[in-house]
Structures are given as C-alpha cells and as structure tokens.
Amino acid sequence: MVLVSHSAKVASAVAELSGALLGSVDPAPLAVAGGTRDGGVGTSAELVLAAARLVDEGQGVAVLCDMGSAVLTVRSLLAEDPSPLPAVTRIVDAPFLEGAVAITLTSALGGDLDAVLAAAEDARQYRKH
Template identity: 60%
Template sequence: MSGARRPVGVVLVSHSAAVAEAVAELAAGLAGGGATAPVAAAGGLPDGGLGTSAELIVRAAESVDAGAGVAVLVDLGSAVLTVKALLAEGDELPLGTRLVDAPFVEGAVAAVVSASAGADLDAVESAAAEAYGYRKV
C-alpha cells in the first residue's frame, strides 16, 4: 500500500466453520464501500468438525497480517484458551496479534468497520469492546 496506512487484520474464531465464515461475510459486507480491512474466518477443526484449531487460527492470522496488528475475536471459552495459548507461545502468531474481549457478531462488525476506516489496533479493539454496550431493547 503506497502511502496508505496498513490495515489492522481481523480474525474470527468460532467452533463452527460456517459461523465464522458467515460472521466474516457479514462484517465485511457491512463495512461497505471502498477497501475493506482483511478479515479471515478460523472456524471448526481441519476435518470440518466442531471445535477450535490452533493451526487454522495461525493460518488465518498470517493471511490478514499487514504489519499493523491482528485483532482476534472468539465465540466461546475453549476458543479463548486456544488463542491465549498461542499468544503465550509467542512465536506462532504474527507480532501485534491481540485477543479482543468483545461480543462475537457485533464486535466483529465494529472491528472490521473501524479497521476498514484506517483505525489502529487500539481503536479497533476499543470499537469492538464497545459493542458490549449495544442495547437491543
């Protein structure tokens, strides 16, 4: 990207490949117009079953890493544990990868929209976390 800020990448980790892919598609679609920040789904196990896969998470993070950081959002508890273990190892995920505490769907949309607008990793994390406050009633 000549002269342009490198975008923060977003990885969506779900126990289901279909859920991760659908949320990634939704978030990218709602980011609308112009260039969309890179977003990748890391759902399920390599054999297509339900669960989380460190291998798929690492591959997804590498695919969206442009050097500005990678925000990782997860759906359920063991996905959190898998990402935390990868971060603790220190050399599996791209430098600047961060686990973001946010609701999965709303946080994903906020993360991708803000990253697409050129926000840095701190702002992407903040936007995603703010989604906890979205009221539905």
C-alpha cells in the same frame, strides 16, 4: 482481523455479514478460523495461525473468538515463548457478531489496532431494549 469460531459456517457467515454492512468501504484484511481441520466443530490452533499469518500486515492482528475453547486456543498460542502468532496479536473482548462488525468497519476506515479493539469492546454496551 481473525474470527475464531467453533463452527466454520458461523465464522464465514459473520465475516460475510460484517463485510456486507460496509457498503462502499473497502474491507481490511479478514480471515476466519472456524471449526477443526477435518470440518468438525471445535477450534484448531493450526487454522488460527494460518488465518493470523494471512491477514498480518505488520500493524497488528485483532482476534475475535466466539467462546470458551476458542479463547483458550488463542491464549495458549500467545503464551508460547516465542509465540507463533504475529508479533502484535491481541484477543478482542467483545461479543462475536457485534464485535466483528465494529472491527470490520473501524479497520476499514483506517483505525489502528487500539482503535479497532476499543470499537469492538464498545460493542458490548449496545443495548437491545
């Protein structure tokens, strides 16, 4: 899984929290692509590509974006012909924190890409009242 955020600090914090909530379960590959290459706020196609290639084990890569241009950056990479992203890369349509926790747990428990996507998208339904 790859977490794409406009902020390196946010992406790292969400990754850290997601991992901490696993308890004794070994985490699946996770990388972050936060901010720009120079440390600023924004998104970087280069960082997204590097992160996706880092976690790719041939079973698919789930990419969870925080908002706006992060989604557009990943969509543009997927639209290239051929796409520079790993062959089976999917954008996850889920809230950033809740989706990251769901993805981390589901993938760590051995869920395939479809199960990971479903778990993350179900996180949208968590009610807080």
